[in-house]
Amino acid sequence: MNNEAIVVLITAPSREEGSRLAEMLVGSRLAACVQLMPEMESVYHWQGAVHRDPEILLIVKTTRARFAELEQQVRALHSYQTPEIIALPIVESSAPYLSWLVENVGNRAKAAREEE
Numbered sequence: 001m002n003n004e005a006i007v008v009l010i011t012a013p014s015r016e017e018g019s020r021l022a023e024m025l026v027g028s029r030l031a032a033c034v035q036l037m038p039e040m041e042s043v044y045h046w047q048g049a050v051h052r053d054p055e056i057l058l059i060v061k062t063t064r065a066r067f068a069e070l071e072q073q074v075r076a077l078h079s080y081q082t083p084e085i086i087a088l089p090i091v092e093s094s095a096p097y098l099s100w101l102v103e104n105v106g107n108r109a110k111a112a113r114e115e116e
Helices: 015-027 064-077 095-104 108-115
Strands: 005-012 033-036 040-046 049-063 085-089
Touching: 005 015, 005 064, 005 095, 015 033, 015 049, 015 064, 049 064, 049 095, 064 085
Parallel strands: none
Antiparallel strands: 005 049, 005 085, 033 049, 040 049
16 A cells, blocks of 8 residues: 555645645655646635635645655645645556656655665
8 A cells, every 4th residue: 555656636826836836745755746737717615705716736646655744745835724635546557657656756765865
């Protein structure tokens, strides 16, 4: 289960914030890859009212073992009081892609040793 691949969806209010989150996630090896989708409009209930706001969507590829730390780090840096952080299982994947994903999500200390 440690290497079970997942996709995490995260919304952010701007491309700048999304880019900062993506850099942090990949740089700290909490994600193998983060894709930033173009601006979209979100319609949602918040504090008793319906809101419409522009957002961007981050599509994060990681492992289930790293989700708790990923969530903690995103919540610490995110500007929203209650950011969307949703994990979905990857039901099927090509073997080479899955190997690459698992290889590139891992222990930060291990990553630092590999880069030396």
